[in-house]
Amino acid sequence: MNIAFICTEKLPVPPVLGGAIQIYIDNILPILSKEHHITVFTVLKGGLPEHEEVGNVTFIRVKGRTKSEYIKEVENNISCIHEKLDLIHVFNRPRWVRQLSRVAPDTYFSLSLHNEMMLPKKINPPQAKECIDKVEFITTVSKFIGNEVINMYPSAKGKVFPVYSAADINIYHPVGSKKAIENKKELLKKHNIEDHKVVICVSRLSPKKGQQIVMEAMKIVMESHPKTALVLVGSKWYGSDEIDEFTSMLHGKANELKGPVIFTGFLTPDEVPKLYNIADIFVCASQWREPLARIHYEGMAAGLPIITTNRGGNSELFEQNVNGIVLDDYDNPIAMAEKINYLLDHEDQAKAMGKKARKDAEENYTFQRVAGQLLSLFNKVKKHHNIKR
Secondary structure, eight states: OEEEEEOOSSSOSSOTTOOHHHHHHHHHHHHHTTTSEEEEEEEOOTTOOSEEEETTEEEEEEOOSSHHHHHHHHHHHHHHHGGGOSEEEEESOTHHHHHHHHHOTTSEEEEEESSOTTSTTTSOHHHHHHHHHHEEEEEESSHHHHHHHHHHOGGGTTTEEEOOOOOOTTSSOOTTSHHHHHHHHHHHHHTTOTTOEEEEEESOOOGGGTHHHHHHHHHHHHHHOSSEEEEEEBOSBTTBOOOOHHHHHHHHHHTTSSSOEEEOBOOOTTTHHHHGGGOSEEEOOOOSOOSOOTHHHHHHHTTOOEEEEOSTTGGGGOOBTTTBEEESSTTOHHHHHHHHHHHHHOHHHHHHHHHHHHHHHHHHOOHHHHHHHHHHHHHHHHHHTTOOO
């Protein structure tokens, strides 16, 4: 089939500026394009060309300072080629299904949801129902997102398919491997924390991501474990090291801690995997209804013991105290500190937890599996509608 991917308007594909959806798309394209021709519509940013052919994938990058400008440019392009398209797969923007179907009335549609985009504040109920009726299927990054759609719109039942994301296990070196040991030694020396245990957080710096909770927790941890460092990987926004009030507050809090706190600033997706090897413990401190944070897959692939919060879909990947620890008391720094201290005090259990997490990443959370699930859905559309291409 000829399939169009309609990417979101904020960040480009490939993910030169980062972004969970962009990383997801970039990793599945080489697999999907073995069976289908994919035309990727994405925003023109990051120094990438307007038009690019990579194997069986065509990239069309369009300008758009705003969401409406971007989708209008995509719409104009779709109107010129819609007769050649069999399926239009829209990422995380259900309102665009209705808009694009006007210029491609005879093309089939599907939808991929990575956030709570079907809430009334995002799309009004009549439009949401129209979108659900129009699409062949809806993939969601977690059962949390999928169940929410079905609870709001029962007509979606039978069309919703949770498809968990993944990490490229080939670029994350698990704890204990030769490369991980080499990386750890190099990174500890670089940051002058060679005699420290390290807790790592990888995320945009934002109150909803919870670094303020981690900072308060580490204040407690460092009282009993003074040779512990905190590494915060990320910045306020993708591709930028701009400082806002929240990041300034975090830097101020860091100065109050007994142990070192390292802010890496923005790193490209290619730079991040190695950083996981500096760590002994991975913490995700989501305070909002997180759909299911992609960073969990990375922490698992790196073979780290993981502490996460029971927010949104985060808990779906974990069996308590087996491949991770899930905090119900998500906004309590004392509860978080207790779990960090426990892992620091029980090294064998921490290693076993990380080893199990890596095994799960290898067996269940690969992009080969993600692409396979999507191919199955695409091929059902092809078969059901007797599409020849």
